[in-house]
Amino acid sequence: MWQFTFPFFLIALFIFVGIMVRDARTLWSGFSFFWLMLWSAVTLFLFLSEYAASLMTNDVIIGILLFLIILAVGSIVAFPAVLILVFFVEGIRVIRHEGAKLSNLLSLLFSFLLYGYLAIWPAVGNLKKNTPGTMFYMIVSFAAVYVLSLMAIYCLSAVLNLIHLKKRRNADYIVVLGCGIAGEKVTPLLAARVDRGIALLRCNPKAVLIMSGGQGPGEKIPESEAMADYAIEQGVDAARIIREQRSVSTQENLQFSRELMAGEKPKIILVTTAYHVFRSLLLARRQGIKCVGFGARTKWYFTLNALLREFIGYLHLTRKRHVIVVGVVTGFVVIANLL
Numbered sequence: 001m002w003q004f005t006f007p008f009f010l011i012a013l014f015i016f017v018g019i020m021v022r023d024a025r026t027l028w029s030g031f032s033f034f035w036l037m038l039w040s041a042v043t044l045f046l047f048l049s050e051y052a053a054s055l056m057t058n059d060v061i062i063g064i065l066l067f068l069i070i071l072a073v074g075s076i077v078a079f080p081a082v083l084i085l086v087f088f089v090e091g092i093r094v095i096r097h098e099g100a101k102l103s104n105l106l107s108l109l110f111s112f113l114l115y116g117y118l119a120i121w122p123a124v125g126n127l128k129k130n131t132p133g134t135m136f137y138m139i140v141s142f143a144a145v146y147v148l149s150l151m152a153i154y155c156l157s158a159v160l161n162l163i164h165l166k167k168r169r170n171a172d173y174i175v176v177l178g179c180g181i182a183g184e185k186v187t188p189l190l191a192a193r194v195d196r197g198i199a200l201l202r203c204n205p206k207a208v209l210i211m212s213g214g215q216g217p218g219e220k221i222p223e224s225e226a227m228a229d230y231a232i233e234q235g236v237d238a239a240r241i242i243r244e245q246r247s248v249s250t251q252e253n254l255q256f257s258r259e260l261m262a263g264e265k266p267k268i269i270l271v272t273t274a275y276h277v278f279r280s281l282l283l284a285r286r287q288g289i290k291c292v293g294f295g296a297r298t299k300w301y302f303t304l305n306a307l308l309r310e311f312i313g314y315l316h317l318t319r320k321r322h323v324i325v326v327g328v329v330t331g332f333v334v335i336a337n338l339l
Contacts, residue, residue, distance in 0.1 A: 002046035009039040020160070023290075025281040027150075030157030080118055086304070087111035093301040106308040107301075117144050135337050139330050146326065147315075154311050158278035162295050167203040169292065172266040174200050175257045177250060177280065178213020178223035179273070186230045189273060192296040194227050197271045198234055200294060204269070209236065210260060212244040212253040250276075254284050265290070273298050275306045279314055 016032040091108030098104045121144075124137065176197040179190050186194060197209055209231060213223025224243040232238050242260055247253040254270075261268070272280050274295030281293045298306075315322060 002043050002050060005039060005043045005046055009036075009043045012036040012039045023285070024157075024161050025278075025285045027153050027157050029160050030153040030155075033156060033160060034153065080114070084111050084115050084118075087114070090301040090304045094305045097299075097301065103309060104305060106312075107305040110308055135333055138333050139326075142329050142333075143326050146322075146329075150315075150322070151311055154278070154314060155307065158275075158307075158310075161278050161281055161293055162274055164292070164294065167200055167294075169204055169269060170267055171200070171204040171207040171269045172263065173210055173257075173261050174204065174207050174269045174271060175210045175212055175253070175291075176227060177253045177270070177272040177276070178211070178227060178247070180216060181219050181221075181223050181226045183218075184220045184226055184229075186226050189298055190223070190227065191230060192298060193271055193273060194230050195234070196294060196296040198231060198236055200269055200271065201236065201240065207269070208240050208242055210242045210244055210257045212247055212257045214245050214247050214252075216248060250280055251283050251287075254280070254287055254289055258287070258289055268292075269294060271296065273306070275303050275310055279310045279317075282314065282317065 012032065012035045016029075016036045019026070019028050019032050087107045088111035091105070091111060094104045094107055121141070174197050176193050179187070179193070181187060181190060194211075201207055201209055211224040211227035211231070213227065215222040222243070222245040224245050228238070228241045228243050231241060244253070244257050244260055247256045268289065268291035270277070270280055270284060270291045270293045272293070272295065274297060277293035277295045281291070284291050
């Protein structure tokens with residue numbers, strides 16, 4: 001049987017590699033990787049099943065297979081509970097360290113909503129036997145599964161776009177995105193971005209750093225000025241730094257930074273915090289800017305909350321297509337119930 005699924009594995013591999021080589025800045029990268037892993041698992045399972053008799057003579061192989069099976073089943077069963085617990089704990093940590101602002105409540109809210117959907121919502125469905133209640137339950141259930149699936153693919157695509165086999169890219173420009181300063185000084189979050197840009201600058205000798213960020217509320221100078229000053233303190237030649245001082249959003253960071261570049265097709269590296277890389281790449285793709293993204297690290301508890309915020313930003317960016325999908329399914333559900 002594995003001979004039947006093996007061609008599907010090869011097709012999935014070809015599609016995934018093609019997407020990653022052509023342009024990985026799309027959710028198709030995560031979607032194709034998911035199917036590659038699925039066909040890989042199915043093919044491997046069928047292969048092992050076919051040769052089970054000969055494999056069973058080796059105690060080491062039997063032990064490894066049993067361990068992998070237990071690990072896989074345990075991971076699938078425990079994953080929802082672990083996910084809820086992780087987001088709940090990290091949500092509490094975000095509030096303790098960063099304050100109870102609305103944007104800092106996302107991890108905690110997500111854990112409550114996920115628990116409600118998995119533990120409480122099925123019971124609600126059993127109580128609703130009338131047609132309007134059934135329709136509402138089906139529509140909400142589809143919307144929840146759709147958003148959760150989309151979130152999983154988004155996160156997978158984001159991770160794939162952070163993986164690089166080499167730092168040397170013969171880049172012409174390294175764009176470091178600003179994120180707010182304290183008076184005239186860079187914050188630890190922004191310093192990590194600049195440090196990442198400096199490390200990449202050393203691996204790309206002909207590149208120029210573009211510090212991108214204007215002046216926001218409560219800031220005494222433009223973010224790019226503080227970023228440039230910090231980089232010079234770290235030993236970067238001032239002649240290799242360009243300051244972009246007009247932008248107040250990621251979209252403007254990209255637009256105004258591109259206007260400062262020479263040449264029609266410069267080689268560009270985009271640097272921002274790891275959780276922000278993928279959405280920045282999506283925005284760059286929309287503007288026709290070809291680039292790769294490198295992420296700076298930050299605290300784990302902050303990353304989870306910020307990743308949820310980034311996903312919400314992606315949903316807003318692509319809201320029309322998602323409204324259409326949910327709307328079409330809603331129409332089918334209503335028509336099916338009426339018939």
